Amino acid sequence: MYTEQLIDHFNNPRNVGCFPDADGIGTIGDPDCGDFIRIYIRVKNNRISEIVFEACGCPASIATTSVLTVLAEDKTLDQAFSISEMDIVRALGGLPDPKIHCSNLGAAALRQATGQSGTDGLLPIQKQIYDYIKDNKMVTRDQVVNALNIPDWELEKQIAVLRHCELVKGKKVEGNVYLVLFNE
Numbered sequence: 001m002y003t004e005q006l007i008d009h010f011n012n013p014r015n016v017g018c019f020p021d022a023d024g025i026g027t028i029g030d031p032d033c034g035d036f037i038r039i040y041i042r043v044k045n046n047r048i049s050e051i052v053f054e055a056c057g058c059p060a061s062i063a064t065t066s067v068l069t070v071l072a073e074d075k076t077l078d079q080a081f082s083i084s085e086m087d088i089v090r091a092l093g094g095l096p097d098p099k100i101h102c103s104n105l106g107a108a109a110l111r112q113a114t115g116q117s118g119t120d121g122l123l124p125i126q127k128q129i130y131d132y133i134k135d136n137k138m139v140t141r142d143q144v145v146n147a148l149n150i151p152d153w154e155l156e157k158q159i160a161v162l163r164h165c166e167l168v169k170g171k172k173v174e175g176n177v178y179l180v181l182f183n184e
């Protein structure tokens with residue numbers, strides 16, 4: 001059962017929009033459900049002066065990101081980075097257990113936007129794949145699957161997210177396709 005606060009944030013999402021000239025952008029997707037959140041922030045004196053988001057997701061992901069933008073307004077970058085999934089759940093007066101994970105997306109996207117490094121908001125498996133590619137410069141999909149001991153379909157899903165976040169791309173060298181960092 002959704003709380004009144006959640007229904008209100010879903011029906012009237014706050015701070016929806018996009019800043020082409022943002023100081024920080026975070027994009028996170030959940031390959032299991034296909035939902036994506038993108039958060040844009042403007043920063044003045046180390047504080048978030050403006051924050052907006054775009055969402056392609058379920059009602060809970062929209063409501064949790066909406067309330068997150070309210071929580072993050074006027075916070076320092078460190079304070080915003082530290083907003084947890086449970087802070088978001090509390091601000092909405094609770095979330096049904098099966099929807100708790102929906103609060104991860106906005107929180108992770110905000111961490112990425114405030115961290116500026118591009119990888120702060122990644123899920124652990126995404127970070128593992130990213131780091132492996134970074135450490136080895138140029139790898140095949142089979143190498144990643146074997147090194148990290150994950151199924152092929154899992155790698156496919158996570159690579160789709162890393163591509164979407166412009167962190168990893170495919171590169172053709174002498175007829176073979178390798179995974180490399182996006183800026184290689």
Ligand code: FES
Pocket residue numbers: 030033034035057058060061101102105
């Ligand atoms: Fe995907 Fe809610 S079901 S974020």
